[in-house]
Amino acid sequence: MESSMDRLKCVRRSKEEKKLLRRQIKISHTLLKHEGINTVSHPTKHLVVSNGGLGNGVSRESLLEVLKEGGTVESLLTPPAKPYAFVTYSSIEACQNAYTFLNGRALQCQEEQSVTIYFSYVEKVDSDRSVPCALPPGLLVLEDVVSPEEELQLLHAVDWTPHTDDVTVDSDRSVPCALPPGLLVLEDVVSPEEELQLLHAVDWTPHTDDVTVQKALKHRRVKHYGYEFRYDNNNVDKDKPLPDGLPAECDALLQRCLADGHISVLPDQLTVNQYQSGQGIPPHVDTHSAFEDTILSLSLSAKTVMDFKHPDGRSVAVVLPERSLLVMKGESRYLWTHGITPRKFDVVPVLEAGGSGVMTSDLSNLTLSRRGTRISLTFRKIRHTPCSCAYPSACDSQRLPPPPTVPVAEGDACRLESQYVHQVYEEISSHFSSTRHSPWPQVRDFLLSLPPGSVLADIGCGNGKYLGINPEVMSVGCDRSANLVQICIERGHEGFVSDALSVPLRSGSCDACISIAVIHHFSTQERRQAAVRELIRLLKVGGRALIYVWAMEQEYNNQKSKYLKERTTGTSMENGKELKTEENKTNQPEKHDRKMSSDIKCTEDGFGNVTQPRIHVHTNRTAFLSQDLLVPWHLKGNADKNKGATSSSTDVPVDKTSQSPVFHRYYHVFQQGELEEMCFSVAGVKVLRRYHDQGNWCVELEKTHYTSSKDDIAQEKV
């Protein structure tokens, strides 16, 4: 519209210039169509630079260098991830200059490729949204034309009432500028000389060890000092410290951290990671039970950007400059996840002072930073007691492991029983024994009914409370728990350690057998049946067996069992007191798992794959909601430490209120008739009695004739 412009236009256009013009027009259309950028044909102070953005690998610096050739640049806006930028010149003349002479210029971008940049005038540059503010002619946007109430009415009328599903949290748009609580980035904590020393000390010369580590972790290379960190369970082998401690070269830095109060104890574990450009680490929280609170991470050789995410969706990107120390404490250590996106470039703010800080939304101040090979040294202190942080949702000490599923295969059944029966009884044996002292009256009656001189085997004898009831009878007990059998011996009884599915006693050597509160610990029907068959095998013909198992129906004939009756209301029954009830007695109530009802049954997915139902944790002193359960045991007293229990007590979940370890025992509780049904399927057996006794289903059996194992199998199939 200005005459100078007309004059420029009058210049004859070459073929190349025409081509350029065509390209430019095409790009203008694209910008408008996809980005809502409205270009104008008359000169202004502002230009949109197509193909000159952070999103297509053009750095601010390289673009600026070229733009300056046009004239004095007032501002340059480079929106992240966009293939364009906006430049404002100090005058229209300068802008025109740039437009004329820089249009179609080739620019070197980061990937050693070149791009061609094109310029178009824009009316105005809005630095917040990088979109020009001119509306198309004739367009108006009138705001608040309907009230929120009218809005809902209209939505309802067209049946689009919003509900929770529609609400999305666009975490990319949330702009927190503060670091996660407890996070600090300390810059220049080591000098360049110290940096070299440390790099040398952790020595990245490849040798055979590294090859296996590299195989295990497909991405970054890793090395450990002090203790080996295991990636299969994200924990540390606390019983197997590595022979050498931390390299001596780290001492100076760690002492400084101690002196400055960033840490209160010296770390005893170091993990060295090498991240090449394009490598990263997925978002994670460092295992609570493995390490104490403050975690230090030193960045050497290169900087990077680490992303922190809060469970509520908030996300903060933190620049970690070379030779800086990241200090993670409290919430940033226990609750926020941290990770490094595997990329070759990061978008970073350009700051005068230094290179750290959070990402900002200040689009006038961003550039690209190519990743170098960064070596991180992460210093941590091994934790030896359960974690009791204020963030239980992320805490493996306070949170229970995911519930197991009802097993089908023999191997899975064995493993489940090993974890949730055998190991538990070994750990709790003393406490357990102290709560099991009074015999069930009807069991006592059975024992006293045996003829003098009978041989009795108590399969699953526990602490041996039934072994001395009838002195006229030769009693021997066996149990899976060595600690419990030990208690039997100490009380003067005879016992040995054995599995109820394979008892090393000669067939037909017993006049009577008892199995009190044992078979409900087997996790498959096959194994439960096998246990009954084994009892029968031990009996001579005419011999009797008595079996007690927990009943699902704790109330029978409208009478609540003692287990249900003695419901505590918060206060625990201490093991010091005389306990009145027996097998079913456990202590404190526990938080009920609400998900239980929905996944009690097997579920089938669309492909016909059946998933086994989960075994949930039962709430003590309430009715059983499913047949396969984990029943809590709150351990009191630490007498078991001397018994050589294998599991480390620091890995056992802890009850938050009492701080006592909680153990879970697996039970399959029986429905009415189920035990009987099972006994019918065993060959050579007659059911003499069946009854309900204090929350147990009970059967008394007689062996009617000798059977070989083949007969049993045939019988089962009938």
Added chain:
Amino acid sequence: MKLLTHNMLTSHVKGVVKGYPLVIKATEVKVNELEFNAQFVSRMIPKLEWSALIQAAEWLGQSQDLPSTLIPNYEKDEDFLRKVHRILLEVEVIEGCLQCPESGREFPISKGVPNMLLDEGE
């Protein structure tokens, strides 16, 4: 482990046919004093594998002139019954092992408790 218990124990290693009696290899043996009950002992005797008991007594060096076969009318022989009482109920293996006579598999005895657990697949 008392010999009355040993008399009942057998090897349950898979596939073993002649797993009885288990060979006793004792490193520590104790002899306790237990109240003699003639009736109890005479009732136990018919339940025993007598030859296995004699064998066990020999392994522990406690034969004490016990006959290799049962004498008739042993119920009336107090002397005999006392000997049986001793070997059956008073002698105790505290440390050692039990060995399967066919497979050679050893089951440890520790603090008087034999551990008869088999490993997976045994």
